[in-house]
Amino acid sequence: MSDHQSLMDLAMEVALGLADEAEAAELEARALQDPEAAAALNHARMRLAELDDTATPETLPADMWDRVTLRLDERGSAVGVLPGTVPEFDAETDTILPANEPHAPRSWFMAACTGLAASVMLALALGWVVMTRPDPTVIAVLINDTTGEAVALVEGTEANLTRVTLLGQTAVPEGQVMQVWTKPEDDGPPVSLGLLADNRGTALAADGLPPPGPEQLYEITFEQSGGSPTGLPTGPIHGKGFAKEPL
Amino acid sequence: MPFSPSAGPTHEAMDALNAQMDEDRRLSDLADRIEACALGDRTALRAIMDQEGSRLLGIALRMLRRRDLAEDALQECFVSVWRKAHQFDASRGGARGWITTILRNQCLTMLRKESWEIAESADILERRQDEEVVMDAYGRLDMNSDLRRCLDRLEPPKRVAILQAYVLGYTHGEISGRLQAPLGSVKAWVRRGLIALRECLA
Numbered sequence: 104m105s106d107h108q109s110l111m112d113l114a115m116e117v118a119l120g121l122a123d124e125a126e127a128a129e130l131e132a133r134a135l136q137d138p139e140a141a142a143a144l145n146h147a148r149m150r151l152a153e154l155d156d157t158a159t160p161e162t163l164p165a166d167m168w169d170r171v172t173l174r175l176d177e178r179g180s181a182v183g184v185l186p187g188t189v190p191e192f193d194a195e196t197d198t199i200l201p202a203n204e205p206h207a208p209r210s211w212f213m214a215a216c217t218g219l220a221a222s223v224m225l226a227l228a229l230g231w232v233v234m235t236r237p238d239p240t241v242i243a244v245l246i247n248d249t250t251g252e253a254v255a256l257v258e259g260t261e262a263n264l265t266r267v268t269l270l271g272q273t274a275v276p277e278g279q280v281m282q283v284w285t286k287p288e289d290d291g292p293p294v295s296l297g298l299l300a301d302n303r304g305t306a307l308a309a310d311g312l313p314p315p316g317p318e319q320l321y322e323i324t325f326e327q328s329g330g331s332p333t334g335l336p337t338g339p340i341h342g343k344g345f346a347k348e349p350l
Numbered sequence: 351m352p353f354s355p356s357a358g359p360t361h362e363a364m365d366a367l368n369a370q371m372d373e374d375r376r377l378s379d380l381a382d383r384i385e386a387c388a389l390g391d392r393t394a395l396r397a398i399m400d401q402e403g404s405r406l407l408g409i410a411l412r413m414l415r416r417r418d419l420a421e422d423a424l425q426e427c428f429v430s431v432w433r434k435a436h437q438f439d440a441s442r443g444g445a446r447g448w449i450t451t452i453l454r455n456q457c458l459t460m461l462r463k464e465s466w467e468i469a470e471s472a473d474i475l476e477r478r479q480d481e482e483v484v485m486d487a488y489g490r491l492d493m494n495s496d497l498r499r500c501l502d503r504l505e506p507p508k509r510v511a512i513l514q515a516y517v518l519g520y521t522h523g524e525i526s527g528r529l530q531a532p533l534g535s536v537k538a539w540v541r542r543g544l545i546a547l548r549e550c551l552a
Contacts, residue, residue: 108548115544119515120458121522135437145443148451150551153497154516155450157490158408164421167403168396171428175392290523292462311463332434333452334426334459 110143118147124292128336239266240314242349243321245342254342255304255323257283259315265296267323268304273341275302279325284336286320287312293322298330319346380445387435395432402446406453412483413457413519423460427453454519461519480518480528484510487517500550508543511536 116122117130134141239258247254256268267283275281281302284293297307322343324336331337380401386394406427410420430452438448488509491498501509507529514520514528526536 111548112541112545115548116540119512119540119544120454120519121515121540134442138442141442145447147548148447149444150497150547151516152447152450153491153495154487154513155409155454156405157487157517158405158412160404161407161411161420163399163403163407163424167421167425168399170421170425171395171399171432172392174425174429175432290521292459294463329433332430332437333455335455 107139107143110140111147114140114143114147115151117144118151124335131333132337132339239349241317241319241346243319243344243346245321245323245344247342248340257321257344257346259285259319259321259346261314263309263312263315264306265309265315265321266304266306267299269299269302273302276325278328279338280328280330281323281341282326282330282336282338283307284322284324285312285315287315289318293320293336295330295334298326299323315346317346317348320344321346380449381438381440384431384435384438384445384448385440387432388438392432395428398431398449399428402449406450409450410453410457412487412517413454414460419460420457423453423456426456430456458519462521480514484513484517488513496551500547503550504543504546507531507535508539508546511539512543512547515540 113122113126113130117127122130130140130144134144238260240261241259243257243259244253245255245257246252253270254273255270258266258268265283265285273281281299283296283299285296286293294309294312296309297305299305320343322336323341324331325338325341326336327338380398383394383398383401387398403424407420407424410423410427411417414420414423427449431449434452438445488498488501491501501512504512510529511525514525520528522533522536522540525531525540526533529536531539
């Protein structure tokens with residue numbers, strides 16, 4: 104089979120929604136640069152799109168526009184994560200950062216106040232769970248495929264609090280941000296755990312995920328500012344690794 | 351050739367032509383509106399919602415089956431349209447397809463995430479409803495369309511597997527469960543079915 108045919112077949116699989124997530128993400132990323140890949144994807148989607156037109160149109164709820172503008176007015180919210188549910192604390196200094204706030208307070212006083220206010224909020228929100236820093240049930244070391252170097256340590260707890268510690272400096276491309284992903288199910292899609300604000304280590308809380316288990320995949324990708332627009336990894340992989348249970 | 355009234359376009363043909371021109375205009379408006387979103391014009395996003403919203407909500411509801419989830423998907427779709435508008439390139443594909451892909455990806459993400467939350471709720475009734483939804487979509491395709499013609503030529507299990515994946519957002523595993531067929535067979539049906547479809551549609 105020619106390269107063009109396999110490209111077309113992969114494009115059909117992606118358009119159908121059944122391609123392997125990594126392959127789909129790779130093809131979509133490639134399509135942003137490569138006209139041939141873009142044309143293959145577009146062709147496949149156009150062909151199947153007729154099926155979309157067989158769905159019966161539905162009347163929008165009256166408040167739809169308000170809901171959209173409300174979401175647009177939120178700052179820096181991670182894709183797919185409800186606002187305010189991602190408390191962050193800096194793994195290096197143990198300072199707590201408020202969710203969805205700029206991380207560069209104007210003075211030490213502001214920093215102290217913000218930190219204090221956020222501590223109180225976080226304590227109320229998460230209770231003793233965070234304050235006692237429960238032992239992780241899984242640990243993953245994320246490796247960069249190109250350099251072979253360990254780039255991050257990921258610790259996950261039963262309640263899906265995920266602490267990410269970056270190992271060494273990371274060269275984040277201009278205008279991009281690191282996004283943390285995991286695959287709760289081997290053959291399921293990657294799920295975003297959140298963004299690494301200011302490209303520093305942090306703790307991320309995720310609701311609704313099953314407790315992490317051994318051999319669970321974790322990875323960090325570079326995504327556009329604000330996080331992956333598709334809800335799935337689109338950018339290059341900075342590092343990935345499988346979780347192990349600490350003894 | 352001498353002019354005769356019968357050689358001119360009929361009313362029907364003129365109407366069809368006008369309808370086509372209206373449609374073309376609507377689609378180029380859509381591309382312009384996405385470009386306006388990239389420049390920060392929220393009224394353009396509102397116009398996209400007014401133009402495409404109910405069609406998109408219909409697709410989302412068919413995939414997600416719950417109205418609240420479908421509305422959430424639509425809301426996130428418009429947020430993504432706004433945030434990704436700068437990536438839209440009209441030379442690489444149509445505006446409507448671009449927006450629909452964003453919605454479909456949002457629905458698929460939610461479905462994949464939901465699958466373990468909803469767990470084993472699938473019962474016989476739901477299975478029957480799914481079959482109806484899929485056959486309804488298939489039945490509504492224009493009989494003369496290439497897609498319909500090419501799907502017709504597939505063996506039934508391949509056709510159903512492909513329709514379930516696209517229309518309902520099923521995974522290989524879900525198709526295997528619904529068709530009571532081994533996962534390996536389902537994967538082969540989908541792969542071979544897509545190759546046949548690609549060749550037929552070329």
